[in-house]
Amino acid sequence: MKRWQIEPGKGLTQVEVDTPEPGHGQVRVRMKAASLNYRDHLQVSGFYPGGSSGSIVPLSDGAGEVSALGPGVDRVELGDRVTATTIGGWIDGEYDPSMRDQSFGFSLDGWLQEEVLLPETALVKLPAAISYEAAATFPCAGVTAWNAVVETGGAGPGDSVLALGTGGVSMFALQLAKLAGARAIVTSSSDAKLERVKSLGADDGINYAQRPDWHEVARELTGGRGVDVVVENAGLLDLSCRAARSGGTVALIGVLAQFGGDEAAQHCRVRDVFLAGARVIPIMMGNRRMLERMLRAYAQHGIEPVIDSTFEVDDAESAYAALGAAGHVGKLVVRA
């Protein structure tokens, strides 16, 4: 079977290997679709901390059909349509940093291969209404947004959600804000992308390249009260806290601006964080129960994740190039 792997010093290469047999408690899944996240760009560029020191099959997110069962497996059957949580052993409860070594695509082989071996405990069966391509977008970006907006932020009718940027996490945050009955405010460096997010349901868009005071603009849009939930993808913590209402939630998710060389991202004013009075809560993706709840919600409400482009798996390099070029809105998917 064919697999893509990242080797230190060699980057992304496609190789031919024997199809693996599942061991005790393991399931083999025929990959049908997988999706890319920003950290896959960091990983292939050599910037993502931790993970495997040798070669690794990338991508933490995918979906497929169960093709073989190891001894002792009883959670799934041959032919089941499944996806998997991004951190194998995290079923429920709080995240523990020791779980990092169970991260698919980083410390354990991930989805960018024809057949994937996964522990049965990581698997979630897909509702009939969810396609493989849609399912492949949920485990990292989707569940992170779900955790931030729904479970940690508790957004509800009359609230406001501010999502920074127009990538995968932000577009899920937009959809979840609307599902919760909240006002969705999205920032972008591109007016064209802001037009697109408005067509996807955003109430307001702010061009952060033209308005470095985007946090003030967001606050004004809430009548001066401040935003209830900030989906903080950018690493601009002090500015995000200034956008938030006192007692609101700033869900600390990413550091995009730091890699983008944004000067404001290099100097966080802790005083501003303190004075804002918002709850600053780091989000580490989410557990299997959150993935299950989110899939149910999307199936029940017939919501389709925002997929910008889909690539054939043999053309995975083009998907990585598109991720690096950052012209996308929502998710980039590869399909088998």
Ligand SMILES: NC(=O)c1ccc[n+]([C@@H]2O[C@H](COP(=O)([O-])OP(=O)(O)OC[C@H]3O[C@@H](n4cnc5c(N)ncnc54)[C@H](OP(=O)(O)O)[C@@H]3O)[C@@H](O)[C@H]2O)c1
């Ligand atoms: N904590 C977690 O568990 C977790 C999980 C998933 C992702 N993350 C992190 O969350 C971030 C987003 O990930 P993703 O996969 O959604 O990314 P993505 O799909 O690659 O989207 C990247 C987008 O971020 C926007 N951006 C870049 N610099 C920005 C800035 N200074 N301010 C606001 N937006 C900016 C850009 O939007 P425009 O082109 O519209 O400007 C860009 O298109 C990354 O830092 C990622 O590592 C963390």
